[in-house]
Amino acid sequence: MSVLVLMEDGGPSRQTLTLARKFGEPRSVRIDAILPFAPDALATALAQAADELDASAVFAAGTERGNEVMARLAARMDLPFAANCIAAAPGDPVEVTRLRWGGSLLEEARLHSPRPLITVAPHTVAADDGSVPPEVDLHHPHDRDLTVRVSDHVEPSSAGVSLAAAKVIVSGGRGVGSKEGFAIIEELAALLGAAVGCSRAVTSAGWRPHTDQVGQTGTKVAPEVYIACGISGATQHMAGLKGAKRIVAINSDPQAPLMLNADYTVTGDLKEIVPAISAEIRKRR
Amino acid sequence: MRIAACIKRVPITGGRILLTDDARAINTQHLGFTISPHEECGVEEAVRLIEANKGDSVVLTLGPSEAVEQLRDAMALGIDRAIHLQTDGQEWDAEATAGALLEAIRADESANGPFDIIFFGNESADSGGFQVGIRVAYGLGRPCVTGLKKVTLEGSQVRCEQQVEGGRDVYVVPLPAVLTVKEGLNLPRYPSVPGKMRARSKPVAVVTPSRPAPRLELVKLAVPAGQGRRAESLGSGAAAAQAVVEMLQKAGVL
Numbered sequence: 001m002s003v004l005v006l007m008e009d010g011g012p013s014r015q016t017l018t019l020a021r022k023f024g025e026p027r028s029v030r031i032d033a034i035l036p037f038a039p040d041a042l043a044t045a046l047a048q049a050a051d052e053l054d055a056s057a058v059f060a061a062g063t064e065r066g067n068e069v070m071a072r073l074a075a076r077m078d079l080p081f082a083a084n085c086i087a088a089a090p091g092d093p094v095e096v097t098r099l100r101w102g103g104s105l106l107e108e109a110r111l112h113s114p115r116p117l118i119t120v121a122p123h124t125v126a127a128d129d130g131s132v133p134p135e136v137d138l139h140h141p142h143d144r145d146l147t148v149r150v151s152d153h154v155e156p157s158s159a160g161v162s163l164a165a166a167k168v169i170v171s172g173g174r175g176v177g178s179k180e181g182f183a184i185i186e187e188l189a190a191l192l193g194a195a196v197g198c199s200r201a202v203t204s205a206g207w208r209p210h211t212d213q214v215g216q217t218g219t220k221v222a223p224e225v226y227i228a229c230g231i232s233g234a235t236q237h238m239a240g241l242k243g244a245k246r247i248v249a250i251n252s253d254p255q256a257p258l259m260l261n262a263d264y265t266v267t268g269d270l271k272e273i274v275p276a277i278s279a280e281i282r283k284r285r
Numbered sequence: 286m287r288i289a290a291c292i293k294r295v296p297i298t299g300g301r302i303l304l305t306d307d308a309r310a311i312n313t314q315h316l317g318f319t320i321s322p323h324e325e326c327g328v329e330e331a332v333r334l335i336e337a338n339k340g341d342s343v344v345l346t347l348g349p350s351e352a353v354e355q356l357r358d359a360m361a362l363g364i365d366r367a368i369h370l371q372t373d374g375q376e377w378d379a380e381a382t383a384g385a386l387l388e389a390i391r392a393d394e395s396a397n398g399p400f401d402i403i404f405f406g407n408e409s410a411d412s413g414g415f416q417v418g419i420r421v422a423y424g425l426g427r428p429c430v431t432g433l434k435k436v437t438l439e440g441s442q443v444r445c446e447q448q449v450e451g452g453r454d455v456y457v458v459p460l461p462a463v464l465t466v467k468e469g470l471n472l473p474r475y476p477s478v479p480g481k482m483r484a485r486s487k488p489v490a491v492v493t494p495s496r497p498a499p500r501l502e503l504v505k506l507a508v509p510a511g512q513g514r515r516a517e518s519l520g521s522g523a524a525a526a527q528a529v530v531e532m533l534q535k536a537g538v539l
Contacts, residue, residue: 037454039431064449067408068431071416075423080380080500083408083415093502100412100506105302105311107412108504119415147428152455154446164450168538192538200322203472210469216410217322217468225538235298236322236410246536247514248529257300263514264532268522276523280530281539 002027004055005133006046006069012061016120017128019088020059023116026133027053031065033138038149039065041141043072049136050077050115056090062119070119080113084121099124102216102239123243161195163212163219168227169244171197171214173237175230175251175270179207184274185229191281197221199231215240229270233258250274286340287397288331290404291386291418292324292359294352295411308505310376311411320355322468323406329473330436330466331404332363338438341365341397345389347382349374353489360484361476367489368393378499379412383420385494390421392492402443405465407432414501422463429463430456434470 003024007013008031020026029049034041046069050058058073060066062084074081082088086106087097093110099121100107111118156162163169170189172182182196189196197214198207214221215237222243229250231237238261241247249262250270259265266273296316303312320328328344335342344359346352347370356367370385377385394400403425405418422429434453435446441460446453448467476484519528533539 064432067415068419071419072423072429074380074416075383075420080378081414081416082501084413101298101302101410102413103509104298106507106509108507110502110504112498112500112502148430148456148458150454151457154453154455156452192533203469206472210472213469225533225536233300235300235302248519248532249516259516261511261514262516264519264529265516266519266521266525266529268525272523273525273529276526277529280526284530 001025001056002053004029004046004050004053004058004136006031006042006058006060006066007133008061008063008066011127012063012066012120012122014127014129015122015125016059016061017130017133018125019085019118019120020057021128021130022088023057023059023090024055027055027136028133029136029138031069034141036150037065038141038146039069039072040148041145042069043076044141044145045138046073047076048139053136055115057094057116057118060119062121066119070117074117077115079115079117080111081117082109082111083119085118086121086124088116088118094118101235103242104216104235104239161193163195163197163214163221166195166221166223168192168194168225169197169214169221169223170194170227170229171199171231172202172229173199173231174201176202176207177230177271181271182207184271184278188227188274188278191278194227199234199237228258228262229274231258232256233261286334286338287343287400288334288340288402288404289343289345289390289400290324290327290331290359290364291345291421292328292355293321293346293406293409293411294318294348294355295321295409302508304506304508308507309503310506318351318354320358321406321410323408323410323466324404325473326468326470327404327406327466328359328362328364329471331402333471334402334438335365336363343368343393343400345386346370347377347385347494348372356489357484358476360487361480362474363480364487366487369489369491371491371493372496375496376499376503377496378501378503379414379416380420380500381497383417383424384497386417387421387424388494389492390425399461401460403463405463407465407467418463418465425463427461427463428458429465430458431465433464433466436464436466436470
């Protein structure tokens, strides 16, 4: 029995293979098989390949593009689709465990489908170290599948340290109090060569641009140290912090969820504590 | 111009998620509700497009009777009218949700003409299925672009910017189209008091679709085990600065 896997470069696709092998012998279609990226054409190619192979299931990594192409395949083939799974057991029905709320909740579900369509949530499953599955030959895309395709690329405009790649992040929440209040956050970030982050409450209030937001609907970060100042720690925010190595929480409320989920805490007024940390760093230079 | 925005009512989960006794839903007894964040930006974009181009804007949701609150919230921001696909509170899977929305959209279009743009969130905050908008687009036979952070009308086409690693990819597709958007597309306005007043008298059409057996069937929910962090106090107030700096040095970032 064959299983079809949409492959990208990098870890998430190797992790996807780990679950896919339970469903059969993997064959692959590369996500860059059709360039520029044209998701409808890829979905059509996957559907044809799945039919020709009589594939028992189709898998992709739960990346933005993996989920997008798989949803189009599901719509095209009129099949259900389980996104961001962390476990899947073959059978009728297929039993899956998938992420909800950006990983703050797990869902056990049954997938009733003649051909299960499953994406695997990145960094939740061990990577497969077997051979790369052989590629399937694809048909030429039809013009009608090329209406939606990438026609241009715009480079990021923001200078400074990128949030997703930052080693240190100094982040502020509602407790910072105002747009101007971020001056002390920026000062500490500059001393540490860190990126400035914030919570959703801050972007909703218009104090910082959305590009600074850490969380489920913002950027998911993986720094060595994350310093959270005046952030309560709603699940929306915590969903962006799963990759952080060390979390330091500064908050006046010792019972704030982030204070209970941090590695280090400082209790008190961030307007005194943050400048004091900056001063201490300067003193030691 | 006609624009639709599809939204979902979701709980504001706060710091810790509690489940119901049967573990099939979140215990929302003490929670407020909101429009799922990406979709709130779809509503705002719909309002801006109609302010600029005139026409008709409609908000749709599939959800329990209480979801009328979120429809009123969208109308308080400036949407003209609402269609409520009312459920008995049971969970609908993404495939069934898309099927019911498709039917409601077709019915409205056969009476009033096609929507130029139908907005969806890229994925809902709660179930995160990544598929309802795409399924509706396929059902209507319209182009669909996903994960958008910028939308610009260019005559009979729409230019779309999708956030990707290292910048943004651009798509230009003809109207009518289905667009799924992400938070950051715009900064949704706060509803004004007159806006809220007007929303009370705006029309809400109610339909009651029947729920098909889900093919992605929820069995139960679980709160994942914590990451095992055990907070070490570095002290309180400004006096803790020294301990913080020492910790940063130990972590090798200073």
